[in-house]
Amino acid sequence: MKALQIAVKDTLTRFRDWKALAGMFAAPLIISAMIGLAFGDLGGDETPIENIPVVLVNLDAGELGQAYEDVLTSPDLADLIALETMQDPQAAKARIEAGELRAVIVIPAGFSETVIPDSQGNSGQANVELYTDPTAEISPVIVRSIVERITAAINSTLLAGQVAGQQAAGYAPLLGPAMGQLGAAIGAELQSGNLNLQESLLDLEVVSTGETGESFDPFAFFIPGMAVFFLMFSMFEGSRSILQEERHWTLQRLMSTPTPTWEIILGKMGGTFLTGLLQFTILMLSSTYLFGVSWGTSILGLAILVVLTVFAASGLGAMLTAFSRNENQAGVVGSAVSLVFGALGGSFFPTDGLTGIINIASKLTVNRWAMDGFLALTVNRGGLADIQTSILVLAVIGSVTFVLATLAFQKRFVK
Amino acid sequence: MSNPILQAQNLHKRYEKVHAVQGISFDIQQGEIFSLLGPNGAGKTTTISMLSCLLSATEGDAVIDGHSVGTQADAVKRVIGVVPQEIALYPDLTARENLMFWGKMYSLSGAHLKQRVAETLEIAGLSDRANEKVETYSGGMKRRINIAVGLLHEPKVLFMDEPTVGIDPQSRRRILDTVLELNQRGLTVLYTTHYMEEAAELSRRIGIVDHGKLIALGTQDELTKLVGERDTVRIGISSVNDTDALLAALTKLSGVDHAALEEDELVLQATNANAHLSQIIGAIGAAGGQVKSIKVAEPNLEAVFLHLTGRALRD
Ligand SMILES: Nc1ncnc2c1ncn2[C@@H]1O[C@H](COP(=O)(O)OP(=O)(O)O)[C@@H](O)[C@H]1O
Ligand SMILES: [Mg+2]
Numbered sequence: 001m002k003a004l005q006i007a008v009k010d011t012l013t014r015f016r017d018w019k020a021l022a023g024m025f026a027a028p029l030i031i032s033a034m035i036g037l038a039f040g041d042l043g044g045d046e047t048p049i050e051n052i053p054v055v056l057v058n059l060d061a062g063e064l065g066q067a068y069e070d071v072l073t074s075p076d077l078a079d080l081i082a083l084e085t086m087q088d089p090q091a092a093k094a095r096i097e098a099g100e101l102r103a104v105i106v107i108p109a110g111f112s113e114t115v116i117p118d119s120q121g122n123s124g125q126a127n128v129e130l131y132t133d134p135t136a137e138i139s140p141v142i143v144r145s146i147v148e149r150i151t152a153a154i155n156s157t158l159l160a161g162q163v164a165g166q167q168a169a170g171y172a173p174l175l176g177p178a179m180g181q182l183g184a185a186i187g188a189e190l191q192s193g194n195l196n197l198q199e200s201l202l203d204l205e206v207v208s209t210g211e212t213g214e215s216f217d218p219f220a221f222f223i224p225g226m227a228v229f230f231l232m233f234s235m236f237e238g239s240r241s242i243l244q245e246e247r248h249w250t251l252q253r254l255m256s257t258p259t260p261t262w263e264i265i266l267g268k269m270g271g272t273f274l275t276g277l278l279q280f281t282i283l284m285l286s287s288t289y290l291f292g293v294s295w296g297t298s299i300l301g302l303a304i305l306v307v308l309t310v311f312a313a314s315g316l317g318a319m320l321t322a323f324s325r326n327e328n329q330a331g332v333v334g335s336a337v338s339l340v341f342g343a344l345g346g347s348f349f350p351t352d353g354l355t356g357i358i359n360i361a362s363k364l365t366v367n368r369w370a371m372d373g374f375l376a377l378t379v380n381r382g383g384l385a386d387i388q389t390s391i392l393v394l395a396v397i398g399s400v401t402f403v404l405a406t407l408a409f410q411k412r413f414v415k
Numbered sequence: 416m417s418n419p420i421l422q423a424q425n426l427h428k429r430y431e432k433v434h435a436v437q438g439i440s441f442d443i444q445q446g447e448i449f450s451l452l453g454p455n456g457a458g459k460t461t462t463i464s465m466l467s468c469l470l471s472a473t474e475g476d477a478v479i480d481g482h483s484v485g486t487q488a489d490a491v492k493r494v495i496g497v498v499p500q501e502i503a504l505y506p507d508l509t510a511r512e513n514l515m516f517w518g519k520m521y522s523l524s525g526a527h528l529k530q531r532v533a534e535t536l537e538i539a540g541l542s543d544r545a546n547e548k549v550e551t552y553s554g555g556m557k558r559r560i561n562i563a564v565g566l567l568h569e570p571k572v573l574f575m576d577e578p579t580v581g582i583d584p585q586s587r588r589r590i591l592d593t594v595l596e597l598n599q600r601g602l603t604v605l606y607t608t609h610y611m612e613e614a615a616e617l618s619r620r621i622g623i624v625d626h627g628k629l630i631a632l633g634t635q636d637e638l639t640k641l642v643g644e645r646d647t648v649r650i651g652i653s654s655v656n657d658t659d660a661l662l663a664a665l666t667k668l669s670g671v672d673h674a675a676l677e678e679d680e681l682v683l684q685a686t687n688a689n690a691h692l693s694q695i696i697g698a699i700g701a702a703g704g705q706v707k708s709i710k711v712a713e714p715n716l717e718a719v720f721l722h723l724t725g726r727a728l729r730d
Contacts (some may be wrong), residue, residue: 002520002522003521005516009505009508009516012508013505013508016507246502248501248502248506249499249500249502250503252464252499252503253471253497253503253517253564254520256468256469256492256495256497256499257517257520257521258492258493258521258522259494259520272542415469415471
């Protein structure tokens with residue numbers, strides 16, 4: 001297979017070029033290290049999140065309101081949550097807006113009475129209200145998951161009591177021990193990093209870490225960002241090499257050998273793809289080693305995402321090259337597209353705040369779909385199911401650009 | 416005798432603004448070195464590109480070893496070797512890596528590939544430096560590897576497009592010797608150049624191209640006859656008694672058109688001077704003269720080009 005031999009030759013050439021290596025590896029790793037330093041987080045040491053300011057407004061006079069309060073004030077959660085109690089929900093919410101609080105938990109008046117079944121076994125519906133700081137990313141998730149855990153524990157206790165035919169008065173003895181253990185259980189889960197925050201993530205608009213509920217790792221965002229950004233650069237540069245080969249007459253020499261033109265073109269594009277695959281893999285491994293970045297838990301999802309990201313980036317590079325008038329123009333367009341895509345597509349800052357036309361423009365970039373996918377894996381610890389859209393879009397971009405590039409190159413070089 | 420391995424038939428290449436090749440036809444016999452001589456921009460590279468299936472001819476065709484360039488490109492590519500005017504190598508790869516890669520492109524593999532790489536390195540005289548990157552080579556060495564690549568798959572015909580451009584005289588000498596040696600081993604060569612001396616040394620038959628046209632084609636003798644120019648014979652003499660009588664006697668000899676004395680040198684214009692030299696020397700002896708030196712300057716290809724175009728070959 002001559003295409004493969006051409007691809008290997010190109011990859012070998014690129015990995016012998018010090019300038020290319022600097023652009024492919026040194027630049028992204030150094031920039032990531034600098035960003036890491038700026039966050040005071042070099043080496044992957046995670047700053048623990050502690051003393052999250054939370055207010056509990058307990059308007060319930062019954063034992064359920066008390067249960068929430070008991071758990072939230074349990075010594076096991078004391079490091080994590082700095083709990084205050086207030087009586088005025090509005091005043092408490094105002095303090096979120098003022099930036100003083102991350103969350104306010106409101107237990108409505110008559111909550112226990114409504115929820116605990118009466119002597120006929122009838123019970124009503126009432127909700128604990130949770131208000132969180134929209135600008136915060138992680139702490140609301142933690143508070144929310146704790147509240148949900150308490151609610152779930154209460155529900156199962158009530159259910160157990162109901163099945164056992166308990167009267168209203170009989171719930172208190174049941175609740176006491178259950179709640180007493182819950183605080184310790186949540187604390188232990190937090191310690192070991194097993195607290196399951198997945199469900200609460202679904203309802204939150206903010207990107208937040210599900211890692212251990214302890215920290216935000218800037219590398220989990222910036223390393224994929226830089227890797228994708230510099231991948232685009234090297235893919236555009238790699239694609240351009242076909243025009244360079246034309247200038248040096250090695251392309252003509254290739255075409256004077258008994259090798260079909262399509263195979264030469266496939267080999268050239270394959271070489272860029274192979275280079276990108278190696279570049280990204282090496283960046284992933286070295287960032288894991290150097291900065292302790294975790295690339296998530298889904299190896300399969302990650303592998304598919306990397307392959308398709310490189311596929312889309314190299315396809316786009318090939319297409320831009322194929323439609324450029326010359327090598328120079330391809331270079332200028334390539335650099336411009338790399339920069340614009342990087343900025344719009346979330347290589348430098350998160351895109352979840354984007355709206356309207358900017359958001360639409362962002363979704364026209366390879367970077368955006370790649371970043372959405374990588375963040376779902378690295379920051380949110382998602383799996384294959386969470387990156388389906390990214391995978392699909394990248395596959396479509398890659399296929400379309402590869403086909404267009406192949407046709408355009410054929411037209412360009414067969415004279 | 417007539418056993419053409421290559422027949423170019425009325426080849427044309429039209430670009431949007433340029434009619435680069437305007438109906439070129441020639442045959443190349445099996446085993447010969449055929450030269451296309453012409454100045455820059457004459458259409459040599461364009462012609463070679465059409466013959467090597469890189470460019471489709473706007474009109475006309477060529478048959479190489481029985482295969483049409485227009486319709487049987489793949490078969491043609493297997494019998495031709497191409498040495499482009501540019502140094503079409505990968506500078507980041509070593510000479511050996513380049514040859515290995517290009518060999519694979521010619522579908523060579525395994526032990527045979529290795530053997531051919533070793534053999535062509537030997538021909539290039541670069542076996543001992545095969546593992547150095549091509550970018551570290553001198554211009555002459557690069558040219559030699561450039562040629563070696565064209566030889567890898569043992570082609571029947573080798574196209575060499577100005578293979579000595581921009582190198583020092585020793586390297587050029589080496590390359591010309593290589594071409595002659597390869598030819599002696601049976602390789603047919605199509606050689607293009609704008610150096611008159613190279614065409615003259617390598618080829619019996621030469622085509623002269625200018626502005627996309629083959630303006631003359633033939634053996635060197637045939638071409639120079641076109642000029643209608645005579646050989647110029649310069650004879651250094653001494654102790655002639657009666658120079659006027661000598662000059663008169665010389666002009667009476669058949670083939671000698673004109674005789675004159677420039678200081679102590681006789682200058683004769685003669686058709687086919689070499690055949691008449693003994694008579695000329697005899698006449699000088701009869702006049703009591705002594706011959707001290709003889710120079711016969713034959714009309715050269717430069718003169719032919721000048722004659723046909725009114726311009727010098729090199730500008
Ligand atoms: N791709 C092209 N497009 C337009 N004109 C060309 C192209 N290639 C060559 N030419 C023109 O064709 C003529 C012959 O060029 P070329 O075959 O390279 O000459 P040579 O090899 O004898 O120096 C020149 O005038 C050149 O400018
Ligand atoms: Mg040329």
